[in-house]
Amino acid sequence: MPEQINQQHGDRLSMNYPASWWRNMWREALPSGNGVLGASVFGGVEQETVLLNHAQLWHWGHKDELPDVSGTLSRTRELMDEERYAEASWQLADALKGHGYGTRLASRFPLAAIKLIMPCGSAFREYSRTLEMDSGEVTVCWTDGACRFGRKLFVSRADDAVIYEIEGSGDGLVTGEIGLILHPSDRWADAPEFKELEKSVETGSDEAFAWYAATNDDGTDFGAVLRIIPQGGHVETKEGLIRFDRTRRVLVLVKVFVHGERSRDWARLKLELAELAAAATYERLLQRHIALHRPLYRSASLELDDAQLDSRSNERLLLDAYQGEAPLALVRKMWALGRYLFLSGTAADEQAEPFGLYGLWGGDYRLVWSHNMANENIQMMYWHAHVGGLGKLTASLFRYYEGLMDDFRENARKLYGCRGIYIPAGTTAGIGVPNQIVPVILNWIGAAGWLARHYDEHYRFTGDLQFLQETAIPFMREALQFYEDFLVTDEDGLYKIYPSVSPENTPSNFMPTDGKPLAHPMPTAINATMDIAILKELLHHLIEANRAIGGDPEETRSWNKMLDRLPAYRINKDGAVCEWIHPAFEDRYAHRHLSHLYPVFPGHEVTQESDPDLFGAFETAVRKREIGAQSGWSLAHMAAIYARLGDGDSALDCLDVLSRSSLLPNLFTLHNDWRGMGVSMNMPTAPVQLDANLGWVNAVQEMLLQTAPSLVKLLPALPGRWKRGRLAEWRFHTGRVSMEWDREAGLFRTELIADRDTDMVVKLPDWVSSCTISAQEAQPSPLGPSYYTVQMKSGAPSVIIETEHCSCKQ
Numbered sequence: 001m002p003e004q005i006n007q008q009h010g011d012r013l014s015m016n017y018p019a020s021w022w023r024n025m026w027r028e029a030l031p032s033g034n035g036v037l038g039a040s041v042f043g044g045v046e047q048e049t050v051l052l053n054h055a056q057l058w059h060w061g062h063k064d065e066l067p068d069v070s071g072t073l074s075r076t077r078e079l080m081d082e083e084r085y086a087e088a089s090w091q092l093a094d095a096l097k098g099h100g101y102g103t104r105l106a107s108r109f110p111l112a113a114i115k116l117i118m119p120c121g122s123a124f125r126e127y128s129r130t131l132e133m134d135s136g137e138v139t140v141c142w143t144d145g146a147c148r149f150g151r152k153l154f155v156s157r158a159d160d161a162v163i164y165e166i167e168g169s170g171d172g173l174v175t176g177e178i179g180l181i182l183h184p185s186d187r188w189a190d191a192p193e194f195k196e197l198e199k200s201v202e203t204g205s206d207e208a209f210a211w212y213a214a215t216n217d218d219g220t221d222f223g224a225v226l227r228i229i230p231q232g233g234h235v236e237t238k239e240g241l242i243r244f245d246r247t248r249r250v251l252v253l254v255k256v257f258v259h260g261e262r263s264r265d266w267a268r269l270k271l272e273l274a275e276l277a278a279a280a281t282y283e284r285l286l287q288r289h290i291a292l293h294r295p296l297y298r299s300a301s302l303e304l305d306d307a308q309l310d311s312r313s314n315e316r317l318l319l320d321a322y323q324g325e326a327p328l329a330l331v332r333k334m335w336a337l338g339r340y341l342f343l344s345g346t347a348a349d350e351q352a353e354p355f356g357l358y359g360l361w362g363g364d365y366r367l368v369w370s371h372n373m374a375n376e377n378i379q380m381m382y383w384h385a386h387v388g389g390l391g392k393l394t395a396s397l398f399r400y401y402e403g404l405m406d407d408f409r410e411n412a413r414k415l416y417g418c419r420g421i422y423i424p425a426g427t428t429a430g431i432g433v434p435n436q437i438v439p440v441i442l443n444w445i446g447a448a449g450w451l452a453r454h455y456d457e458h459y460r461f462t463g464d465l466q467f468l469q470e471t472a473i474p475f476m477r478e479a480l481q482f483y484e485d486f487l488v489t490d491e492d493g494l495y496k497i498y499p500s501v502s503p504e505n506t507p508s509n510f511m512p513t514d515g516k517p518l519a520h521p522m523p524t525a526i527n528a529t530m531d532i533a534i535l536k537e538l539l540h541h542l543i544e545a546n547r548a549i550g551g552d553p554e555e556t557r558s559w560n561k562m563l564d565r566l567p568a569y570r571i572n573k574d575g576a577v578c579e580w581i582h583p584a585f586e587d588r589y590a591h592r593h594l595s596h597l598y599p600v601f602p603g604h605e606v607t608q609e610s611d612p613d614l615f616g617a618f619e620t621a622v623r624k625r626e627i628g629a630q631s632g633w634s635l636a637h638m639a640a641i642y643a644r645l646g647d648g649d650s651a652l653d654c655l656d657v658l659s660r661s662s663l664l665p666n667l668f669t670l671h672n673d674w675r676g677m678g679v680s681m682n683m684p685t686a687p688v689q690l691d692a693n694l695g696w697v698n699a700v701q702e703m704l705l706q707t708a709p710s711l712v713k714l715l716p717a718l719p720g721r722w723k724r725g726r727l728a729e730w731r732f733h734t735g736r737v738s739m740e741w742d743r744e745a746g747l748f749r750t751e752l753i754a755d756r757d758t759d760m761v762v763k764l765p766d767w768v769s770s771c772t773i774s775a776q777e778a779q780p781s782p783l784g785p786s787y788y789t790v791q792m793k794s795g796a797p798s799v800i801i802e803t804e805h806c807s808c809k810q
Contacts, residue, residue: 010308010332013131015665017315018044023186026051026363027688028666030131030138034157034293035347035393037256038360041138041153043116045124048140050114050153050164051183052224053360054258055346055353058429059217060193060366061106066410066433069095070417077488080498080526083584085510088499089439089524092415096437103435105371106428108362111256112212112224113183114164115241118176121145133340134297135290147172155344158288161273164252165282173233174250179205179241180212180224188365193217197365202262203240209270210242213262224256225266227273229280251282296343299389302700303726307332314665321659325721330659331652331700337667338697339388341690342381352396353429355381357689368687369671371435372400374447375425375503376593377691380633382454383602383640384698386461387705387731394458398471400429401451405478407432408448412482416445420481423447425503440520444501445486448479449534453602456541460709460733463756469549476542480559483535494567497535500580502528502595507585526582529596532566537603539563544709569599569614576621577614589624592634592681594641597622601637601644604708608646609783619645630680632662632669636695643702648717651703655696662692669693704739707732714750715741715765734758735792743767749802754792762790764801774800 019028019042029040029051040051072095079088126143141150148169156163168174182201188194200215213223226242228235233247244250253273257265276285310329312320317330326334345359346352356362357377358370372378378397385391401423408421411433415422424434425441434442455472458464490496501523510522539559546556570578572587579587579596599605600618608615622641630638639654661673661680669692673680704727706713712732724742731737735754741747748768762778764771764786773788778799781787792799 009311010303010329010336011132011134013133013333013337013667014311014313015129015315016127016313017665018042018127018129019666021664024363025049026361027668028664029361029363030129030666031341031344031359031361032131032136032138032153032155033344033360034136034155034160034289035344036349036351036360037155037160037162038345039138039153039155039162040361040363041129041140045127045140045142045144046118046120048116048118048151049183050116050162051361051363052111052113052162052254052256053108053362054111054222054256055360056351056429057109057111057216057222057258058106059109059197060104061428061431062102062104063431063433064101064103066103066414067096067099067101068414069099070414073416076499080524085524085584086522089443089522092499093437093439093442096434096442101434101437103431103433105426105431105435107366107370108356108358109365109367110183110363111222111258112180112214114162114178114226114252114254115181116151116166116176116178118149118166118174121147133336134294135286136293136340136344137286144172146170149174152282154286154289156285156289157292159276159285160255161276162252162254163282163285163289164254165249166252167249173246173248175233175245175247177238177241177243178226178228178250178252179203179210180226180254182212182214183363185365191366194365205237205240205242207235207237207242209273210240211266211270213266216259218259220259221262221265222256222258222260223262223265224254225269225273227253227270227277229253229277251277251280253277253280293343296390296393297340300339300387300730301726301728302332302335302704304328304332304722305724314667318659318663318665321656321663324656326652326656326659328721331655334655334659334667334693334696335700338384338693338695339390341693342385342697343390343393345690346393346396348392348395350399354378354397354400355690355694357687357691359690362688368685369689371426371428373426374423374451375441375444376595376637377633377689379450379454379602380637380691380698381694384694384701386457387701387707388697389729389731391458391461391731394454397454398458402471402475404430404432409478416482416486418482418485420478420483420485421448422482423451438520439499440501440504440523443499443524444503445482445497446503446531446534448475448482449538452476452479452538452541456545459545461731463734465549468545473542473545473549476538476545480538480542483538489565493565495532495535495562495565496527497531498526499524500526500528500531502530502579503593505579505588505591505593505595507580508588509586511588525580525585527567528580529569529578530598532569532581533596533598533603533605536563536566537598537605569617571617574620574624575617576624577617579621587624590626590629592629592631594622594625594634594637597641601641601702607708607711609711615645619647627657628678628680628682630657631672632658632680632692633671633689633695635662635680636669636692636699639699640695640702643699643717644706646717648703648719648722651699651717652719652721655699658692658696662686664688667693669696701730705730705732705737709733710759711761711763712737713763714739715748716763718743718765732760734760741765747803749800752790752792752799752801754794754796756794758790758792760790762788762801764788768803771801771803
């Protein structure tokens with residue numbers, strides 16, 4: 001098997017049109033980042049903007065003291081017992097409002113903008129802009145008269161700086177002016193908060209440096225220093241800008257600071273930039289950065305047919321996708337881009353934050369839904385990480401939630417009178433108390449249990465017993481403590497979770513009959529299927545974790561008793577799994593969330609192997625979901641569900657629809673289509689939400705590799721259009737896998753390498769009728785003709801599975 005695949009054009013985003021979204025041009029920028037510092041490049045030939053963001057820069061949040069309203073739970077339940085569900089739904093929210101409680105989440109916002117102005121001698125020709133994902137380098141090129149000009153930029157991992165170079169070729173000499181400014185706001189220019197920020201701005205320049213700072217709402221300063229290094233020509237200062245005239249090349253270095261003090265940090269950064277400039281060339285700095293960036297980007301590879309050779313621009317690929325099918329080059333490029341965004345937008349570094357819905361590339365001051373949302377979105381952005389070899393970047397996720405545990409404990413006690421933790425769906429840095437005071441968010445209790453899945457998965461992929469004992473088990477225990485106090489039993493002795501919300505849906509029999517659009521008219525129910533599934537999974541994970549550390553067997557017995565008291569999933573008259581187990585609540589198919597399918601995905605509870613009939617009911621449930629109610633991220637989620645069902649064609653169809661409805665020319669994903677095209681929910685605005693970019697990565701990976709604790713499926717949902725391909729260095733829980741296939745030639749070959757001792761079942765594609773296996777430890781499994789039990793020792797030779805003869809089903 002090849003160690004790595006030659007990606008070629010598959011590593012490049014190529015565009016022939018500038019960023020052009022009306023006013024909000026940052027939405028179509030090309031992004032670079034080192035996990036903490038982000039740069040968005042947009043604008044035109046004459047004026048270019050490089051927007052700077054920092055992971056730790058937030059503002060305009062407000063954290064109130066949470067009042068103790070735990071007494072409302074009994075009243076909520078009384079009303080629900082009387083079937084006064086609508087009244088019950090608002091009890092907790094109204095109690096908080098009655099105390100004047102008004103916490104609001106913070107927002108990420110731009111740190112500064114590099115503003116470059118270059119005069120044009122004639123109308124531009126041969127314009128292009130590219131992003132080389134393999135290096136993180138953004139390039140803009142054009143011809144002006146007889147001269148060719150280019151600008152290139154990357155955010156350095158090695159030097160924690162923005163490296164920017166402007167040059168001409170032939171007879172082209174570079175003239176222009178550059179400096180640091182407060183990025184103007186589209187939405188908040190007249191708001192008092194923005195005016196206060198604007199008044200705090202200070203800029204300055206001399207012939208070598210330009211500097212900028214502003215004051216955040218916590219009283220600390222943030223800012224940047226820019227160093228210019230021209231090659232020839234003349235340089236002068238001009239009103240905080242640096243003007244350069246007739247230079248062959250200009251190298252620009254920028255460093256930033258947050259939570260600081262301007263005069264002190266300006267002086268520090270000037271010294272750091274002078275030292276960096278002393279022996280720096282653009283190429284030398286780029287190579288230092290690539291040495292750190294490329295191993296992350298190349299930690300896994302994928303080839304679909306000859307897609308990596310396809311040189312079509314983004315614009316051409318999107319136009320072709322509008323004919324009905326996303327080109328293979330677009331599918332593969334989106335997989336690569338999602339990984340690039342993830343490794344550029346978060347890091348294991350202590351300064352890093354979890355990957356956010358805008359990554360490190362948001363361009364306004366109160367971004368729509370810029371918080372960390374744990375009823376779908378943040379989980380989606382991490383599903384792909386371990387399989388793709390980026391598992392170490394999950395450190396910032398765990399560090400973030402661990403840092404808010406005191407808030408989460410207070411929430412459990414003051415909202416519900418429970419031990420353990422209650423995690424609000426939405427949080428931002430330093431704000432872990434409730435903030436969205438509406439029933440659809442406030443009454444949902446599943447965030448901690450869902451996030452616990454990520455702790456468990458990290459342990460399974462790493463085998464890190466210290467992480468299991470010191471981080472994962474304590475988190476899972478506190479998540480379970482909440483349930484232990486919150487649960488009640490019904491007349492049959494089974495657990496009853498109420499209030500219980502299936503994010504963010506309302507049962508159809510509680511929707512308004514007048515047809516007026518209301519987002520969440522009555523979401524508060526009993527025994528949402530998702531809540532039961534999360535609790536069941538949490539108990540299983542704790543039981544297995546307790547066994548791994550040799551824990552108290554009495555705890556295991558107690559947890560098993562809790563499992564016995566969970567109600568069974570319910571099937572409706574359509575043969576679909578119900579979204580609410582309690583019979584008072586009827587299914588509503590016109591909704592984007594797919595929460596009740598949790599046991600199939602992201603969970604592994606219900607499989608074709610374990611319960612084919614119930615598995616079929618989950619399949620019916622996803623097929624009942626209405627396409628017009630979906631969003632960008634829900635289409636990515638739906639694709640992953642279809643992949644778990646083994647239906648690669650339907651999974652790929654979801655990505656086809658996503659490419660036609662919620663992709664910008666720079667391939668950023670949007671929450672929804674805003675154009676009335678009928679294939680996603682209809683909203684007049686369409687916020688950038690990069691969760692679907694990362695959800696796309698996961699969906700593709702689910703089609704080609706599914707890894708559960710004791711079962712690994714190879715090419716489990718291969719779409720018919722993906723006739724041949726290769727992947728290398730993908731991960732299952734205890735090792736790595738590389739594969740290649742060619743359906744038309746009857747070829748299938750895989751190599752399994754154990755990083756830890758492995759005992760698992762491997763399922764081959766159904767179309768592989770016979771094969772050879774290079775290991776005596778591989779034996780046919782009782783599960784069926786395509787299944788093999790495989791045992792491997794760490795460090796032992798790899799296991800090779802390849803076809804002798806292949807019967808390909810068309």
